[in-house]
Amino acid sequence: MVKLSDVAALAGVSPAAVSRVLSGDTTLRVSEGTRQRVMAAAQQLDYVPNHAARSLRTSRTSTIALVVPDVTSAVFAELARGAEDEAGARGLAIVLGRAERLHDDRDWLRRLVGEGRIDGVILQLPDGTPPADLESLVVQDTPIVVINSVDDGPLSTIVLDDAAGIRLAMDHLRRLGHTDIGFIGGLLGSATGARREAAFRAAMAEAGLSPEEAWMTRLGYAGTDGRAAAVRLLESATLPTALVVANLNAALGVLAEIHDRDLRVPGDISIVAMHDVWYADATWPPITTVRMPLSELGAAAVVALADSGSGVIHTVLDSPAPQLVVRRSTAAPRAGG
Amino acid sequence: MVKLSDVAALAGVSPAAVSRVLSGDTTLRVSEGTRQRVMAAAQQLDYVPNHAARSLRTSRTSTIALVVPDVTSAVFAELARGAEDEAGARGLAIVLGRAERLHDDRDWLRRLVGEGRIDGVILQLPDGTPPADLESLVVQDTPIVVINSVDDGPLSTIVLDDAAGIRLAMDHLRRLGHTDIGFIGGLLGSATGARREAAFRAAMAEAGLSPEEAWMTRLGYAGTDGRAAAVRLLESATLPTALVVANLNAALGVLAEIHDRDLRVPGDISIVAMHDVWYADATWPPITTVRMPLSELGAAAVVALADSGSGVIHTVLDSPAPQLVVRRSTAAPRAGG
DNA sequence: CTGAAAGCGCTTACAG
DNA sequence: CTGAAAGCGCTTACAG
Known part of the structure; x- marks a missing residue:
């Protein structure tokens, strides 16, 4: 694997400079010449930053967990697609979790978070989860967005209209x-x-x-x-x-x-x-x-997580509005009806 | 977050000793007394190892990607469940990927691998993927298991019977x-x-x-x-x-x-x-x-990945055998038929 | 604008 | 059986 210092060597600059260029440092204190040479070197070497190193250094993982009660449910596929697309666009990975784990192995989420594997959690609660269980999910200030479930409580929520x-x-x-x-x-x-x-x-x-x-x-x-x-x-x-x-x-x-x-x-x-x-x-x-709008719900959850820090939110996703799709299972009642 | 050195301090041993105890070092050169004190300290502090640090050090991620063409397909849910269960039992996380990405963004998998985010890939190919595209997936010796798709070629495969x-x-x-x-x-x-x-x-x-x-x-x-x-x-x-x-x-x-x-x-x-x-x-x-046996296919793929190193395999999952589930859509042909 | 240095939290040869 | 030390590959104050 080619690493940062390889790029630095090729570009004739310090690793620090490469890091600044490649991370698009906000306080862009880099000359155009340096930037160009670094970019060229990175491209030439096909450099890809090591995730573990970056994560260890920054304490951010660019990964979120998507925890759902049932992958076979009518809603999951579209939800996942929306979340996946939005996550992909933001360079985030999505790890899959099954909500049963929350019951079977109560430490599972805590461990995932504790290990520093994820930055946040999108969670669709199993139907009828007691409110008390929600409290127990409030983990080490890892943002959690509960979707398509409860619409209030101690955790952020986004629900459909x-x-x-x-x-x-x-x-x-x-x-x-x-x-x-x-x-x-x-x-x-x-x-x-x-x-x-x-x-x-x-x-x-x-x-x-x-x-x-x-x-x-x-x-x-x-x-x-x-x-x-x-x-x-x-x-x-x-x-x-x-x-x-x-x-x-x-x-x-x-x-x-x-x-x-x-x-x-x-x-x-x-x-x-x-x-x-x-x-x-x-x-x-x-x-x-x-x-x-399920894919939008998935996307909104990713956005909420990515932009979190704004504290607990409770949102009703009312746009785009639900749409009636008329097929053949509905008609006027029979005259005698 | 409590870290290794905190446990070491509490137990009165070196970080190295803690690491050895907690990782269940194969060449168990640790006295029973030390082990006990370390375990007690770890438990007391609710210690969870930092994943990024471990990953950076070992170059292993305990994460595999599950890449499928279509989450809404008949087969996905069960497949995912089997993979998820097996992965969970082995302490592996599963990141979700959509196979379209392989086309839309040809570098996506390469990047995921390059970043060192995953140890391996379970891949269900979209129907009709040209064999040439398979070659291009043979990435930096990251194990890939292609499932429920082709049954030969340069990558490992597992197919249903x-x-x-x-x-x-x-x-x-x-x-x-x-x-x-x-x-x-x-x-x-x-x-x-x-x-x-x-x-x-x-x-x-x-x-x-x-x-x-x-x-x-x-x-x-x-x-x-x-x-x-x-x-x-x-x-x-x-x-x-x-x-x-x-x-x-x-x-x-x-x-x-x-x-x-x-x-x-x-x-x-x-x-x-x-x-x-x-x-x-x-x-x-x-x-x-x-x-x-779709869940078994998912599990088998995880196992194949976890135990990989055995080189390219081509397996037909013939056990458990397929089962006929008789419902009401089949009957004897009509007399005139 | 740029570099040297420290350090994120682990693991693992290497000594002892 | 155990510890000190190095180092995995980054980022980021801190100097200059």
Whole structure:
């Protein structure tokens, strides 16, 4: 490996000068001639600074951890892409972590931080993480941004505009003429679930409708959760003409259960789900969704971390706004409906 | 941050002794008394070694890069989980990379390696990567393991037992009585696609059947690719009674297109797909799949990297064997079929 | 504008 | 069995 002193030797300057040139020293006290010779030498030798040495010296790692509960979730891929792109543009690396580790091995994050491997953490909490667990994450002044989870507390948070998303879904259904609307929500204790449910209730109230509690479930975001929710909901004496599903994954399960009972979507029941992932377009029927700005959330988290030092923030990412993606799972309720 | 010398001071020994104790020096030249005092001191101070310093000194990073073409792919999540678990157990961190970077920014991997940020790379090649590009990845003796892609070449490779997987799917269909079987494959130029297609042809030949070329497509693994393949295939004068789809994602698209044409699965056409992901169970009908050992592949790649030095290897991961997961997308062909 | 020097926190031959 | 010393490759006050 070619090192700083090699470049210095070739350029005929001191290592210090090379360091200053290459790091784009803010107080640029370097002559143009020196700069040029250094740049030429570095290029010629294909010099790449040693990360460990720089990190040891500066106590900065240019690395952040992305800790998520579930890589298979509807939201992860886009989130990761946004984070990765923003990180890449800033020369930051992203190390992957699974949120289960926070439970299985409580020292894991502390160790990662303690070893000085990361400058900060982007953390999506598993649904229903007790607030007490949050406190325990406040580690040695390493910045942590909690995303798509809680929207207050001792750690910085960035959340999606869940209320706007739900409103979009509800507007769509209302415009189609639905009044009997059910809600398939996140886990009881899930922060996003609570926000989405609250937004659903608010939208119903605004429309002068009162939600039918038998049509509301809180079983979670996974496909199997959605299916279980549908099983329960479809037991009701009367059925809603439309469902707002708080997560696309759950919506797949709902769809499967509805098919199983030989009901029709959207003929018997319309479905609109939060989050837009490729498979929303590959189900039968394709599912109308609300596209949330997930890649932007990932990017925003990286930015927040990179620019941190501003203390704890609590942000709702309301731009770009959620977008309704109309597919074939929604239609006007049947005349008899 | 508490450092080595703090532990040494508390234990009343030299930093060197602490280092030896804590690193579990192979040539354990340390008395039991010293060891105990050091351990006690380290525990008391909650000592965690500084990663940068250790890395600078040893030139090892305990970090590997996991570079994949697409985090949304059917295979990624499980792969990542397997890699993450194995890495975690070995105290290795995993940094995430997107394979597009290999194209967009040809120096990216070289830089990552050059900076000394990683000890090795697990790389899933984008489908159809030209062999020449492989050569260019042979970087400064940093071990690279190419997974689920090519199965030979200048870099180490580990692939799934695609042939066994396809054979399982074919056996299932043959046992149900199918003879008119189509194949929806990976991209032309995709190594996995080629292996799966070859296995399909072999299985057909073994059964004394000759594949109908109009029923074979090579459009890729994405949902939209599957749909495009189905569009083309369903134009044929006669239709197959069953399809082997080389990737579950594509199978969703196939299913959607079949629905769109008011054909029935499995009534008109049976479908069996490679890879088993949660949503195979949440489609309508749920899809019969072949479960491939993806998490084991991820783990094996980590192991190969960690134990590398053994030179270039080419491995087919044939254990655990692929497993058929029978759901409702396959049935005997209709009498008239 | 530039260089000499110290030091970030470890590990590891080398002595003893 | 243990310690003193050197050094991994950088950066950054401090002089000049």
